Amino acid sequence: MRDPLSRTFAALADPTRRAMLARLSEGEANVSDLAEPFLRDMSLPAVTKHLKVLENAGLITKGRNAQWRPCQLNGEPLREAVDWMERHRIAWEDQLDRLGAYLKTKTKGTRHGHKK
Amino acid sequence: MRDPLSRTFAALADPTRRAMLARLSEGEANVSDLAEPFLRDMSLPAVTKHLKVLENAGLITKGRNAQWRPCQLNGEPLREAVDWMERHRIAWEDQLDRLGAYLKTKTKGTRHGHKK
């Protein structure tokens, strides 16, 4: 999981982390602010670890203000992830169309076209 | 990693799998076609496993034609992933602007605003 794009997608592959990013998209927040919605589900060190994953993926940056660590979103890796997807999007939609057409012709019980 | 969106992002978090999707966005391909570019790096069963991950994420569907398993892209989960990202995109760009502005004001050696 060494390349940046993989690290970005891996960081997004967790609902807790996505929720943290969503929260951060509304503005800066300290670790404890970010942790608050999750403290019924997990411990604070677990939160710290999730934030570390986001930080390592370059998705957030942590500042410091006394004992607080104000976190900020960094949109750039997210943009690169969207870019990767957009680069293939047209092909996917073509594929969807083709699949749709295919399903329209077949769709007669023969789930796998079992050898005729 | 139970929710669909997480499974999609996790599936995307690997360069081999992304390359397979890219290949499939050009059209249907059998397992051995998809495997071919990677057989110097990994065994065929490893490829099968990657395809299983893509299949479990709903990103591809495998048909059958004699002993071949023609794989097709399924764009829908990808669209949902893009949707998630787009839902936050504007906020990210705001955040980028804010960060840019912030960096313009600070940026004087004091890497962490060490207590004044």
Next chain:
DNA sequence: TCTATATTAAACCAAGTTGTTAATTAAATA
């Protein structure tokens, strides 16, 4: 029927992930 081809399954392993609890660090404040 025997063989070759395409693909998957099984058993295993090393490394990484995600959580825990207990201890530590650092700064603000009484």
Next chain:
DNA sequence: TATTTAATTAACAACTTGGTTTAATATAGA
């Protein structure tokens, strides 16, 4: 200075991931 607050570190366990090799399955074709 002692205490509280915010956050991290360390050590550990359970599970997942991504690879391996060997064996099995299914189909086509000689």
